[in-house]
Amino acid sequence: MKSTTRNSETPILDVKGLNVEFWVGGEWVTAARDINYTVMPGEVLAIVGESGSGKSVSSMTLLGLLPKNGRTSGSAKLNGVEMIGASQSTLRKARGNNIAVIFQEPMTALNPVFTIGFQICEALRVHNPTMLPQDARARALELLTLVEMPDPEKAFNSYPHQLSGGQRQRAMIAQSLSCDPDMLIADEPTTALDVTIQAEILELLRNLHARLNSAIVIITHDMGVVADLATNVIVMKQGDIVERGEVREIFHNPQHEYTKKLLDSVPHLGRGEATGKAAVEYDMEPMLALENVTLEYPKHGRVPAFKAIDNASFTIHPGEIVGLVGESGSGKTTIARAAVGLLPVAGGSMKLNGIELNGISRSDMAKLRKDIGIVFQDPGSSLNPRWPIGESIAEPLNLAGGFTKEQISKRVEELLDQVELPRSFRNRYPNELSGGQRQRIGIARALALEPKILVADEPTSALDVSVQKRVLELLLEIQQRLGFAVLFVTHDLALVDEIANRVVVLNHGKIVEQGATDQILRKPQDPYTKRLVMAVPVPDPDEQVARRQARTASINLEEVAKAQAAAESAKPAADEPASE
Structure with missing residues (x-):
């Protein structure tokens, strides 16, 4: 494996004037505009913003992972090597070796027909062709131990569907770390996880970051995660960077109205x-x-x-x-x-x-x-893609029976009014609506019969x-x-x-x-x-540090109590002679 000693004064990533566009409906649509930032060794940079802000596409561009209808311009140098417009051989060499990605949903990112161990070993041997199979296996088990997999040997021989969500995320992190990359891109790495598993994964990333001195770019809309992990923050809106700064500065003294709106929208446990x-x-x-x-x-x-x-x-x-x-x-x-x-x-x-x-x-x-x-949780999959919105809202009324067409039509319009959507939306299809609009339709349908x-x-x-x-x-x-x-x-x-x-x-x-x-x-x-x-992560860096320390102390006390209980139960009873 390559050395993890890195020059702390030279940027790992230097992005200048990066633009990303997609060909949609006969014209080029801008997804990210004039993006500029650097990432230093040991830095944790959070890129935050809502869906469509350009945070993910601007990062995936670095690895050449844009779809065919996308194009880029500008510069992004990884350890001094230009990644924009780079050849496939250059990109293949960089992926995994210099820069790696932890995707949002490991179940779709991991190959379901291969074991976890095979997939980690494959990444190792692609970048180290002379590595022997037994050495790759040993390194894979070492990585699974590094990410605190409960049973590394069992996980090595398991398929993705045989692991829990948190274990799959650990396996993906192990695969990402296999070649000691200089930088990790974590794209919403904890969104689908329970709060306790999320806390464990964040703690794991923090420990790995401290141990390996890798830089981390974390892409998220969860400001609690940002407060917990980040050192610096970039805020994006509709393809533009609208604010940047040190994490405490962003949370305690935001300047841009959009940043203030984001922070105001975050639910804060305790308030x-x-x-x-x-x-x-x-x-x-x-x-x-x-x-x-x-x-x-x-x-x-x-x-x-x-x-x-x-x-x-x-x-x-x-x-x-x-x-x-x-x-x-x-x-x-x-x-x-x-x-x-x-x-x-x-x-x-x-x-x-x-x-x-x-x-x-x-x-x-x-x-x-x-x-x-x-x-339902996912409004996109709960609405029939072949039906106009009006028909989806009317479905409960049609199934209940006893309503005329005029009554149903009037009720659909009333429901659209209640969820604050234009009545003209009744003729649109689910794919023409945003996630929030689809969820409003889901609420309207649920209220159709006045439950x-x-x-x-x-x-x-x-x-x-x-x-x-x-x-x-x-x-x-x-x-x-x-x-x-x-x-x-x-x-x-x-x-x-x-x-x-x-x-x-x-x-x-x-x-x-x-x-x-x-x-x-x-x-x-x-x-x-x-x-x-x-x-539960809270959107306040100082409060989050205190909560993390309290949680760690609580876990340590629990472990001490369990060890004491185990020791007590192992002692021979008072009326029993000790075994010779």
């Missing part, structure tokens, strides 16, 4: 009490009531039945928003599926508007569904922070006006802090804690809840 939440009358009959509920996925072929939820009890009242939180696999979506009748109740009682769902017939469930609205309860499953996780803020404000505004209950399924505790009246915390199918939002998020009692709260 949710300032948001006006609807008052709830808890003496009313609950809209959704779970009592000792068990939910199971039935046996499928050789796969045995799996108990996803065990003995869960909580309620949601009219006009109340309850946040259902926990990591992936905790059972959040399972409860949401059961609440809308997509999964049978295996045990206990689940009542929707006073009607028992355990054992309910299909016909009765079909009648009850008019009282339920659903907002008494809305189930929102990660409804804003795919949106930029400013769009997310406006969609949530809109949802809250409609909810407080119409008074329906909301089951808000998410792993984002900062969002829950802003909008929820109460919080239910799930861990491996069991409710470990529930109560008022202020109580759960400010004074958590269960160790799992404490760990979740401490893992």
Whole structure:
């Protein structure tokens, strides 16, 4: 492997006058304009901005990864070598060896038909043709150990689908580090991860950065991640750099209005009490009531039945928003599926508007569904791409029956008004709308039959922070006006802090804690809840440092307690003689 000693006074990357354009609809459209910046050894540069700001395309240009309809101009020198207009041999030599990418979604970036070990070894041997297979294997295991993979040997022989999301991201980081690159480009590396896994990956990147002195360019719209990891920040808007500076300067004294707007849009855990939440009358009959509920996925072929939820009890009242939180696999979506009748109740009682769902017939469930609205996580895949928006919004009305064409048309226009979209949008198709606009359509469709309860499953996780803020404000505004209950399924505790009246915390199918939002998020009692709260990055560099230190101290105390408990259990009982 090459030496990791680098000249700290010479830029690893020097970008000057970089422009990126795409041929769209018979004309060249600018995606990035006159981009200038340098990246020094050991620097962590965050490039932030909303979707379409040009942050990703300007970085992918450095590796020659633009689609065929793209073109570039300007200069980008990597260790003094020009990358703009470089030959394929130059690019191949640089990729992985001098510059590597950690992509947003490892499941699509890793080859599903090859093991993790094979893919890491392949990267090693491409850049080191004389490396022996056994040496590549040893180096791959060393890299998997470096990124703190729980069981490196097992992961080496595993396929991507056999690993969790956090483990796949670690495997991708290991592959990216295989040739000791001078610079890493991390493109939204933690967006799809739970907060605890996100905290672990950020800690891993921080440790690797300190150990290897590699430069990191992190592309993100998560200002909490920026506060946690970055040393310098570039803010992009519609292809232009509108502000740049040291991370504390950007957070504490932003100059550009767009930067101020971005920071203002970020939910900040600990400040949710300032948001006006609807008052709830808890003496009313609950809209959704779970009592000792068990939910199971039935046996499928050789796969045995799996108990996803065990003995869960909580309620949601009219006009109340309850946040259902926990990591992936905790059972959040399972409860949401059961609440809308997509999964049978295996045990206990689940009542929707006073009607028992355990054992309910299909016909009765079909009648009850008019009282339920659903907002899905990905509005793009939940809308029929072949239908105009108006038809998608009208679908629940058509399925319910009893409405004339005129009534349906009028209701569609009313719903578009409610979600603040022009009525002319009813004739557009989903691909003609932005992500935020599609999510507004999803909300409009969910409200078509004036439901008494809305189930929102990660409804804003795919949106930029400013769009997310406006969609949530809109949802809250409609909810407080119409008074329906909301089951808000998410792993984002900062969002829950802003909008929820109460919080239910799930861990491996069991409710470990529930109560008022202020109580759960400010004074958590269960160790799992404490760990979740401490893992949430906040958009303040100084506060984030303090939280990270507290989290590390807490983890160390837990490890000490576990070691002490293990030592105690290993001691012979007082009435037993010690073994010779």
